[in-house]
Amino acid sequence: MDTDNPFEYDSENDGFYETSLIERYDLQQVAKWAEHMLPFLLLLLAVFLREHFQGVFIMIFTSVVMFKSNGIVKKQTALKEDRRASVLAGFSSASMLYVLCIYWLYRNDDLAYPLVMFPLKETPSFWHAIFTILVNDALVRQAAMALKCMLLISFKNCRRYNFLWQGKMLTLVEHTLLLYRALLPISVWNTFFMNKDYGALFSSVMVGLYLTFKLSYALEKVRCFFYALKSLSESESLDGIYSTTNQVNDAGDICAICHDRMYAPTQLLCKHMFCEDCVCQWFERRTTCPLCRAVVSTPHLKTFSSGSTSLFYQFC
Structure with missing residues (x-):
């Protein structure tokens, strides 16, 4: 063959x-x-890189800074009372200065327009729309991390009970940020789709479809924001209820996660108890009890008590 x-x-x-x-x-x-x-x-x-070198460089630079900053904030949050106020204050100041410098660099352009939901000066190209959205998305997260650092400084010397609010406040800040980030691209894409070269009918249909799709996504972020806001007025932890002294004594005062004395003991629905901070960080990655593996995490609200920031870009 x-x-x-x-x-x-x-x-x-x-x-x-x-x-x-x-x-x-x-x-x-x-x-x-x-x-x-x-x-x-x-x-x-x-x-492409020759024509858009500055834009590509700024996008890569802001992304690298954001990823690095997220690690710094998470590390300082995990240090609890051992965190250094000087590091947090310096990082917060440097972050805000960095954000202001980027916007000053593009002061003659319309980069800052989406921050207040203003339409762009003129119909953007697809590349310009992507650049505007991604850079703004990275910079507002950087500013939010500066705010988180200020919160960590304020909670550093608080009494133990007040320290419990730290996780809720960090979660509220992050869900507020997620809601704001969901709204940021609207003015950019609205200007992009309302291109007179497309014709009035086609542009109107595209804008209508985009806003319809966007509405369902934004409503989900609004719902999470109000859940996070509501949690501030509740005595329960985000992932359970605070245990009484008798309950802690009966169960033993050792957390199964950190193997230390329980700090703000929190009882889950399955009756197991852990440090609130430990169990909140556990539920950042899982939804089950660390001991019995029962599904006990709050289904309607993702917590960000570890100080982390969502690293996924908001394109649309």
Whole structure:
């Protein structure tokens, strides 16, 4: 049998050999096409980077700073009373200065317009719309992390009971940020879709569909914001209820997560008790009890008591 002919029929294997050769031949053709196109695509990428070098650099730079800052805030939050106020104050000041510098750099453009829901000066290109949305999304998160640092400073020397509010306040700040970030792209995409070159009918339909899609997403963020706000007036923890002294004595005063004396003991629905801070950080990643694995985490509200910030970009 001539294996160079992909269309040769193998009677012994009912045509499976022929099918295998055809598939192999198709893959080889795809590989050759990709190999042929790759140099040209790299040339296009080089031209794109040449034309938009500053924009690409700013987007990468703001993303790197944001990821690094998120780690700093989480680390300082985990230190509890051992956190350093000087580090938090310095980081907060540097963050705000950095944000102001970026907006000052683009003071003659319309980068800051979405912050107050103003439409852009003119219809943006797709690249300009993406750039405006992503940079604003990164900068407002950076500003929110500066606010979180100020909250951590204020809670540093509080009494133990007042320290319990830290997790709720950090959660409220993050859900407020998520709601605001959900609204930021609206003015940008509204201006983008209202392009006179598309025609009035098409533009109106696109804007209507976008706002309809956006409404359901924004309502979910509003609901989470009010849940976080409501939690401030409740005596219960975000993930359970605070345990009494007798309950702690009966269960033992050792947290199964940190293996230390319980700090603000919190009882879950399954009756197991842990430090509130420990169990809140546990529920950042899981929804089950650390001991019995019963599903006990609050289903309607994600907590951010660890000081973390959502790192996913809000494109639309």
